[in-house]
Amino acid sequence: MDGNVEDFAETTTTIDRTQSGSAPIKVDCRHIDVFYDDKQAIHDISLEIEDRSVTAFIGPSGCGKSTFLRCINRMNDTIEAAKVTGEIFMDGANINDPSIDPVLLRSRVGMVFQKPNPFPKSIYDNIGYGPRIHGLASGKAEMDEIVEKSLRKAGLWEEVKDRLQAPGTSLSGGQQQRLCIARAIAVSPEVILMDEPCSALDPIATAKIEELIDELRERYCIVMVTHSMQQAARVSQKTAFFHLGKLIEYGDTEKIFTNPEHGRTQDYITGRFG
Amino acid sequence: MPDHIVTAFTDELEHLSANLLRMGGLAESMIMDASRAVATFDLELARDVIKRDRAIDELEVEAEKAIVRLIALRHPMATDLRAVLGAMKLAGDIERIGDLCKNIGKRCLELTGDENRAAVKGIERMSRAVSHQLQLALDCYLRQDIEAAKTVLDMDDDIDDHYTSLFRETLTYMMEDPRQIGSNTHLIFMAKNLERIGDHATNIAKAVYYMVTGETTTGAKIESRLAEDDHGEQR
Ligand SMILES: Nc1ncnc2c1ncn2[C@@H]1O[C@H](COP(=O)(O)OP(=O)(O)OP(=O)(O)O)[C@@H](O)[C@H]1O
Ligand SMILES: [Mg+2]
Numbered sequence: 095m096d097g098n099v100e101d102f103a104e105t106t107t108t109i110d111r112t113q114s115g116s117a118p119i120k121v122d123c124r125h126i127d128v129f130y131d132d133k134q135a136i137h138d139i140s141l142e143i144e145d146r147s148v149t150a151f152i153g154p155s156g157c158g159k160s161t162f163l164r165c166i167n168r169m170n171d172t173i174e175a176a177k178v179t180g181e182i183f184m185d186g187a188n189i190n191d192p193s194i195d196p197v198l199l200r201s202r203v204g205m206v207f208q209k210p211n212p213f214p215k216s217i218y219d220n221i222g223y224g225p226r227i228h229g230l231a232s233g234k235a236e237m238d239e240i241v242e243k244s245l246r247k248a249g250l251w252e253e254v255k256d257r258l259q260a261p262g263t264s265l266s267g268g269q270q271q272r273l274c275i276a277r278a279i280a281v282s283p284e285v286i287l288m289d290e291p292c293s294a295l296d297p298i299a300t301a302k303i304e305e306l307i308d309e310l311r312e313r314y315c316i317v318m319v320t321h322s323m324q325q326a327a328r329v330s331q332k333t334a335f336f337h338l339g340k341l342i343e344y345g346d347t348e349k350i351f352t353n354p355e356h357g358r359t360q361d362y363i364t365g366r367f368g
Numbered sequence: 369m370p371d372h373i374v375t376a377f378t379d380e381l382e383h384l385s386a387n388l389l390r391m392g393g394l395a396e397s398m399i400m401d402a403s404r405a406v407a408t409f410d411l412e413l414a415r416d417v418i419k420r421d422r423a424i425d426e427l428e429v430e431a432e433k434a435i436v437r438l439i440a441l442r443h444p445m446a447t448d449l450r451a452v453l454g455a456m457k458l459a460g461d462i463e464r465i466g467d468l469c470k471n472i473g474k475r476c477l478e479l480t481g482d483e484n485r486a487a488v489k490g491i492e493r494m495s496r497a498v499s500h501q502l503q504l505a506l507d508c509y510l511r512q513d514i515e516a517a518k519t520v521l522d523m524d525d526d527i528d529d530h531y532t533s534l535f536r537e538t539l540t541y542m543m544e545d546p547r548q549i550g551s552n553t554h555l556i557f558m559a560k561n562l563e564r565i566g567d568h569a570t571n572i573a574k575a576v577y578y579m580v581t582g583e584t585t586t587g588a589k590i591e592s593r594l595a596e597d598d599h600g601e602q603r
Contacts, residue, residue, distance in 0.1 A: 350446075351446060351449070352445075352449060352450065354446055359446075360446050361369075361370060363445045364372065364444070366373065
């Protein structure tokens, strides 16, 4: 009588599955297999990663998140036992092509690791190292500018501007992680890979990194491995769920965390036995 | 669905739904008793119904606390998130049903005992339909059954029809005998309360549909969804 049923029809809000479907693809992975000697760690994974957004990789320990992440900047090349097959296109160019210089590739694809790993050098040199070897700065003034800009973008400038010559290792864990992010940004990458960047940080430092990631997303394509469901839900737009070396589900983060398609995703994110 | 690795999480969710079902059961019996009080002009029973609303309110407060706790400490995701959000809606709807029953009880105390019998019978019939609808809605929550949810939505049209005809009928009596206006007005408001209870039962069914499917939706959509399932096109 109060038109309840009709009211409801007007306010219908089905979940929009295509809300960010129009973003351009930055990294297009096709049929990736990875073997460590004869043990297969990644099974035929194809995944399109959007530019200017955060993609989270989640899944139980040992499911292959780090292995897959390392394919994107060819870090697996440096692991003796690892063999990668399949194709990865970045802006349409195959990064596994022999003509691609992996060192140059890694300047386009920065990486931040789980444990902050500043070089045993000053804060200034930690940032300046990459731009120097890639010849991005001609002269001190330009280098100063890169260092300041990178530290500002990483939200660390105010905290360290008076002690740029202090060793990077003298910073707190959270500051060190932001230093590593600043170092990754300094070479003007296009893609930033982060492997559990906050796992060693307290909630405040974590919140700062997350805020930073949210800002960086305007300019970069970010791929992040995390074991925190809440973190994936907070910072990513797309989420990929891995299980036993396979990609089980990939889609809008909102959908994955409210209504995943697959039972296995459901069991994992709700903390149930699979 | 398998249990949570953290068993306390499963326990808390189960406790919450048991709590809601208890609230629902109380509300159901309040509807029946309120209408019996009207039909038999039993003022003692009416006062009892009024008192019982307290119990539902207290259970609602308890449910809300449990929900806040679950969200803050367990960070529910996916089905769990929907279960908790759905529980929040259910608690609110059942609490309102309690209020509406209390209202019927209060109006019962204003009756004179010589209201039009046909109108009183109408209230009784409508109460039966509404309490049956609520029972079905709670059942569909317990079994997470979207087929039953559709039936609940369909029943709402019948209850609306009940209300409309009862309204017209009572109006006719009042015009015939203006001395009856005062007490029969109470009957009309009771019917309106029952109709509102039906709306809340419908909300419960919709909440169950959301919990099960993750989609908010209209009655029409539930139907097409069920038709799809009939053709074996499982999600
Ligand atoms: N260097 C290596 N040599 C041999 N096997 C490896 C190597 N690195 C990883 N693996 C194996 O590959 C599989 C995937 O490992 P990976 O480190 O990618 O998992 P992950 O999802 O990142 O796990 P975690 O969440 O614990 O970091 C595991 O079975 C692991 O034992
Ligand atoms: Mg890893």
